[in-house]
Amino acid sequence: MRIVIIDDSGLRATVLEEGLREAGYDDIHIVPPRGGFVARLERMAPDVVLMDLGSPSRDMLEEMLSVSRALARPIAMFVDQSDESMIGAAIDAGVSAYVVDGLRKERVKPVLELAVRRFNAFAKLQTELDEARTALSDRKIIDRAKSILMSQRGISEPDAYALLRSGAMNQGKKIVDVAQALITASDLLGGGL
Secondary structure, three states: OEEEEEOOOHHHHHHHHHHHHHOOOOEEEEEOOOOOHHHHHHHHOOOEEEEEEEOOOHHHHHHHHHHHHHHOOOEEEEEOOOOHHHHHHHHHOOOOEEEEOOOOHHHHHHHHHHHHHHHHHHHHHHHHHHHHHHHHHHHHHHHHHHHHHHHHHOOOHHHHHHHHHHHHHHHOOOHHHHHHHHHHHHHHOOOOO
């Protein structure tokens, strides 16, 4: 597992690195948050990112949160102080673990594992949500195509669906693709509903 530590404080980075090495991780890279480091992180393709921000300013926190949005990886953030708006911004940006005043090497492994598990759980939920949205969109397209067929051909809803299904099978396409083509053709011919 490739782990990147974002930190500009050598002492604090050492605590994280020691905790990771003691937990059996050895592909560890420390990156200071300066000049083009987001692009550098993307090239490194880490599996997990640990951010040690100490007492971050608002600007520094915003920059670190842009890292979270850009990478789409598990991220654990260690800070010395926090407030509700910082916590909210971190959560909104996809930070998987937000640890306040908890930088100790024996805590690094459990926090890392938590970040990975929370990230994976959230990614699964996001995939399920995307699939549900796609299914709903497909259903609306198919319903509109059925409506066009029912109106133009004077057939029932089951017959319209059967016609779409047989057209899809004959063409080796998905029903939604045939339905979308029917809607497009109907719109071009001025008969859209």
